[in-house]
Amino acid sequence: MRDVVVLGAGMTRFGKHPDKTLKDLGRAACWEAIKDAGVSPKDIQYGFVANAIGGVTTGQTMVIGEVVLREVGIVGIPIINVENACCSGASAILEAYYAIQADRCDIAIVCGVEKCFMNDTLKTTAAVAGAGDVELELANGVNFPAHWGLRTVRRMAQVGTSLETLAKVAVKNLKNGVYNPNAQFQKAVTLEEVLNSPMIAYPMTNYSCSSMSDGAAALVICAKDKAANYTNKFITICGFGISTGTYDPRRDITFNQLTQRCGKMLYEKTGIGPEDLDFAEVHDCFTIAEFMRVEALGFYEYGGYDRAIESGECEIGGKRPINPSGGLLAKGHPIGATGVAQVCELVWQLRGVCGQRQVEGARVGLSHSSGGGIAGDGAVAVASILKREY
Amino acid sequence: MRDVVVLGAGMTRFGKHPDKTLKDLGRAACWEAIKDAGVSPKDIQYGFVANAIGGVTTGQTMVIGEVVLREVGIVGIPIINVENACCSGASAILEAYYAIQADRCDIAIVCGVEKCFMNDTLKTTAAVAGAGDVELELANGVNFPAHWGLRTVRRMAQVGTSLETLAKVAVKNLKNGVYNPNAQFQKAVTLEEVLNSPMIAYPMTNYSCSSMSDGAAALVICAKDKAANYTNKFITICGFGISTGTYDPRRDITFNQLTQRCGKMLYEKTGIGPEDLDFAEVHDCFTIAEFMRVEALGFYEYGGYDRAIESGECEIGGKRPINPSGGLLAKGHPIGATGVAQVCELVWQLRGVCGQRQVEGARVGLSHSSGGGIAGDGAVAVASILKREY
Numbered sequence: 001m002r003d004v005v006v007l008g009a010g011m012t013r014f015g016k017h018p019d020k021t022l023k024d025l026g027r028a029a030c031w032e033a034i035k036d037a038g039v040s041p042k043d044i045q046y047g048f049v050a051n052a053i054g055g056v057t058t059g060q061t062m063v064i065g066e067v068v069l070r071e072v073g074i075v076g077i078p079i080i081n082v083e084n085a086c087c088s089g090a091s092a093i094l095e096a097y098y099a100i101q102a103d104r105c106d107i108a109i110v111c112g113v114e115k116c117f118m119n120d121t122l123k124t125t126a127a128v129a130g131a132g133d134v135e136l137e138l139a140n141g142v143n144f145p146a147h148w149g150l151r152t153v154r155r156m157a158q159v160g161t162s163l164e165t166l167a168k169v170a171v172k173n174l175k176n177g178v179y180n181p182n183a184q185f186q187k188a189v190t191l192e193e194v195l196n197s198p199m200i201a202y203p204m205t206n207y208s209c210s211s212m213s214d215g216a217a218a219l220v221i222c223a224k225d226k227a228a229n230y231t232n233k234f235i236t237i238c239g240f241g242i243s244t245g246t247y248d249p250r251r252d253i254t255f256n257q258l259t260q261r262c263g264k265m266l267y268e269k270t271g272i273g274p275e276d277l278d279f280a281e282v283h284d285c286f287t288i289a290e291f292m293r294v295e296a297l298g299f300y301e302y303g304g305y306d307r308a309i310e311s312g313e314c315e316i317g318g319k320r321p322i323n324p325s326g327g328l329l330a331k332g333h334p335i336g337a338t339g340v341a342q343v344c345e346l347v348w349q350l351r352g353v354c355g356q357r358q359v360e361g362a363r364v365g366l367s368h369s370s371g372g373g374i375a376g377d378g379a380v381a382v383a384s385i386l387k388r389e390y
Numbered sequence: 391m392r393d394v395v396v397l398g399a400g401m402t403r404f405g406k407h408p409d410k411t412l413k414d415l416g417r418a419a420c421w422e423a424i425k426d427a428g429v430s431p432k433d434i435q436y437g438f439v440a441n442a443i444g445g446v447t448t449g450q451t452m453v454i455g456e457v458v459l460r461e462v463g464i465v466g467i468p469i470i471n472v473e474n475a476c477c478s479g480a481s482a483i484l485e486a487y488y489a490i491q492a493d494r495c496d497i498a499i500v501c502g503v504e505k506c507f508m509n510d511t512l513k514t515t516a517a518v519a520g521a522g523d524v525e526l527e528l529a530n531g532v533n534f535p536a537h538w539g540l541r542t543v544r545r546m547a548q549v550g551t552s553l554e555t556l557a558k559v560a561v562k563n564l565k566n567g568v569y570n571p572n573a574q575f576q577k578a579v580t581l582e583e584v585l586n587s588p589m590i591a592y593p594m595t596n597y598s599c600s601s602m603s604d605g606a607a608a609l610v611i612c613a614k615d616k617a618a619n620y621t622n623k624f625i626t627i628c629g630f631g632i633s634t635g636t637y638d639p640r641r642d643i644t645f646n647q648l649t650q651r652c653g654k655m656l657y658e659k660t661g662i663g664p665e666d667l668d669f670a671e672v673h674d675c676f677t678i679a680e681f682m683r684v685e686a687l688g689f690y691e692y693g694g695y696d697r698a699i700e701s702g703e704c705e706i707g708g709k710r711p712i713n714p715s716g717g718l719l720a721k722g723h724p725i726g727a728t729g730v731a732q733v734c735e736l737v738w739q740l741r742g743v744c745g746q747r748q749v750e751g752a753r754v755g756l757s758h759s760s761g762g763g764i765a766g767d768g769a770v771a772v773a774s775i776l777k778r779e780y
Binding site for chain 1: 391411413437442443445446448449450451452453454455456457460465466467468469470471472473474475478481484485488489491492493494516517519520521522523524525528632633634635636637648651725761762763769770
């Protein structure tokens with residue numbers, strides 16, 4: 001099997017783009033990744049494109065990859081459109097990675113793109129709810145904020161996590177976002193501001209929830225044995241983990257078994273463990289989610305993230321920063337684009353070009369997405385590890 | 391790279407299923423494929439699930455694979471949801487094939503499932519239009535019947551194809567459908583009935599257009615080196631072709647360049663050519679489409695299908711039957727399921743279990759899907775060849 005490296009990364013700023021279509025957003029991200037890679041659109045042999053709610057929000061569905069990639073002159077090649085809730089982007093990278101590894105092509109482009117309803121939060125919320133089981137969950141009022149609110153309350157009772165510790169994750173991530181020009185929110189908030197922002201689903205306040213956003217991100221990836229034509233500074237994709245939910249109603253909802261399985265596969269495939277990581281981008285759709293994911297990924301024992309957050313060791317400059325990009329809480333969460341943007345951040349951190357949010361000396365990073373409902377533990381989780389080889 | 395074989399195939403009858411959900415349909419097809427394969431759900435290591443318009447028609451999107459496969463007890467494994475317009479199902483099989491070939495897993499399940507709006511043709515038509523470029527095509531009124539109507543008129547002018555020859559494809563396919571218990575339409579029609587049925591988009595009448603349907607189809611596929619545990623009667627997937635449209639406004643719209651590129655890749659990958667095929671399932675979404683596809687696949691020279699249809703050589707019992715299942719015209723067209731159902735038909739024909747629609751001595755068959763608009767030539771085409779090895 002061939003090794004796979006990243007040649008180029010690009011993304012739009014995430015946020016409200018009422019003046020831009022799916023095509024506009026996808027075009028901008030793809031073109032930036034192509035320029036960054038130093039390839040020509042005609043060098044690209046395969047496309048994998050992720051989108052989650054475009055069919056509902058724009059009517060454009062089924063062929064978003066063909067429609068978007070044509071905008072940068074990529075036509076007539078195999079294109080696969082991938083969906084997997086909040087892991088749509090990560091799943092598209094996974095498929096592209098395996099396509100190169102298995103010699104289906106040498107160079108592939110991955111794009112994640114998303115467009116919400118303009119100025120209609122209720123309709124967007126309904127669209128996003130399609131990532132749950134619409135019969136089991138949505139019909140019972142268990143949308144995503146409600147779901148995570150329930151899990152938060154249970155953790156507070158079981159582990160003793162305080163509202164203040166929870167809020168400090170939002171403070172940390174929004175502070176990191178100040179230094180990320182692609183983040184939707186580039187303004188730091190105080191602990192009090194997080195705690196006193198409007199209640200969304202108890203005990204999660206507005207700043208404790210990621211925002212539904214518009215945006216796109218793209219990567220150009222390449223077989224390592226062909227990459228010397230373009231660069232000798234290799235950022236290598238070491239491998240992936242992927243798993244789906246088990247729908248076990250008796251499980252402990254304060255621990256993310258799904259992400260644990262995903263992480264186990266990732267560490268087995270790559271031979272790299274949590275102790276080797278310099279930083280991680282972890283799916284912080286809600287503050288509580290960051291706690292559960294870093295513990296399930298084995299960064300900390302169960303319940304151990306409370307102490308880590310209080311110690312500051314997960315901030316930029318700390319022992320192992322979590323979400324130096326600002327995470328979903330600062331960047332915003334355009335569903336199909338999120339997983340691709342996380343890997344873009346890994347690439348930029350590993351290249352050392354992140355300015356004031358740079359994790360000094362970063363050589364190995366992990367990206368984790370998880371999404372969908374399906375009675376609690378999430379529908380799917382995908383994670384990858386990238387490393388700098390120069 | 392490992393060889394890949396089909397262990398099991400299953401499908402629901404296609405048609406109107408107002409009493410059944412996406413889960414119901416998917417469950418039925420998956421369970422039939424699992425039973426046919428002789429595997430246990432827990433033997434299945436990877437899932438690839440195709441759906442095209444479920445997000446719009448049911449609100450269930452992004453995680454349809456997770457939701458459907460859980461219904462047959464498949465949980466906690468990697469699942470990828472794939473979309474590619476009318477090639478969604480075929481694209482899912484392609485991804486599963488490569489996943490096994492590249493040693494990502496030994497046994498995978500593929501499911502294609504679709505659910506239209508109940509009793510609301512207009513809304514379903516709008517959902518299906520999402521497979522075109524909604525800005526370029528849908529906004530200009532060029533939905534799929536209109537698109538294929540324009541191409542038909544041009545072919546009639548350029549090649550001299552008559553309305554009667556066009557209609558004979560519907561007569562042939564609906565006749566085949568009589569012997570297919572899974573077909574939506576199991577009633578033969580006369581040439582006059584086709585010509586005199588209600589006009590949909592000139593010159594295509596009702597019987598010249600496939601029907602939007604509900605339904606599901608599934609396959610269990612396996613690495614050949616592991617298949618001996620289950621069977622010694624191997625139906626092998628020889629390989630795939632895939633391509634996307636080029637959006638060349640100057641091209642000849644009476645010839646399907648997209649399918650030609652797809653076929654070229656297929657023949658190169660498999661080392662099998664059109665002359666080796668005993669039969670084919672070809673994407674006859676409209677009568678005209680069957681003409682263009684068989685010519686683009688190299689079964690006939692440009693314009694040559696007129697004579698073939700008149701000669702009867704493509705009927706069951708003829709030299710090389712086209713669409714012995716009844717094709718989309720008889721079976722119906724539940725978008726995400728169609729490509730999987732075509733390969734189910736290949737499996738059953740190669741096993742020799744098709745009763746009165748059996749192609750005698752069938753050893754090698756081709757399946758072809760194409761879908762999506764994007765200014766004319768289609769967004770995507772996927773084709774595969776399967777052969778019997780016993």
